[in-house]
Amino acid sequence: MPRDFKIYYSEKIADEVSEHVERFLSDTYQMQFRSVGVRIPRQTAWNTERNAFDAQLLLNNAQSEGLSFFLWLIEQALIVDNKYVFGYGETIKGTIVSTARMATRTLTAKEVAFHVGIVLGLKPCDGDCLMKKTDSFEVLIQKPSTLCNTCTAKFQRVKMRYI
Ligand SMILES: [Zn+2]
Numbered sequence: 513m514p515r516d517f518k519i520y521y522s523e524k525i526a527d528e529v530s531e532h533v534e535r536f537l538s539d540t541y542q543m544q545f546r547s548v549g550v551r552i553p554r555q556t557a558w559n560t561e562r563n564a565f566d567a568q569l570l571l572n573n574a575q576s577e578g579l580s581f582f583l584w585l586i587e588q589a590l591i592v593d594n595k596y597v598f599g600y601g602e603t604i605k606g607t608i609v610s611t612a613r614m615a616t617r618t619l620t621a622k623e624v625a626f627h628v629g630i631v632l633g634l635k636p637c638d639g640d641c642l643m644k645k646t647d648s649f650e651v652l653i654q655k656p657s658t659l660c661n662t663c664t665a666k667f668q669r670v671k672m673r674y675i
Pocket of ligand 1: 639643
């Protein structure tokens with residue numbers, strides 16, 4: 513577990529969105545989230561047909577620069593295997609989330625918290641839980657803003673292991 517979790521933004525993310533996301537993450541995981549600043553996605557990861565960034569390429573770029581345990585919030589759309597996604601993350605490495613199809617900052621924060629959970633070692637959960645996999649807007653809107661008891665306990669164990 514890192515001492516703090518870094519957050520990068522693309523240029524056009526509004527302060528009210530970033531501040532809400534940071535607060536929501538701190539409340540959910542009770543750890544330090546630190547806004548590092550603007551990070552511009554490399555054009556080599558841009559897919560002109562889809563008008564979106566390839567999330568796995570962006571994540572690999574960041575990893576090759578030595579980044580880990582980070583969130584990168586961008587305003588452009590994201591694809592994984594040529595399909596549109598809200599966000600993408602891998603355990604320990606980091607996560608990239610798009611605000612492109614997010615109607616509110618609340619939905620953005622929920623989606624971000626799910627992917628940050630994955631980076632921190634949680635798995636998608638079938639319960640009534642923030643870690644429910646978001647494959648549609650309906651799920652994102654309806655799922656709760658908090659972890660279920662099982663995931664909360666699991667996260668406490670993960671935290672203990674590293675501290
Ligand atoms: Zn859960």
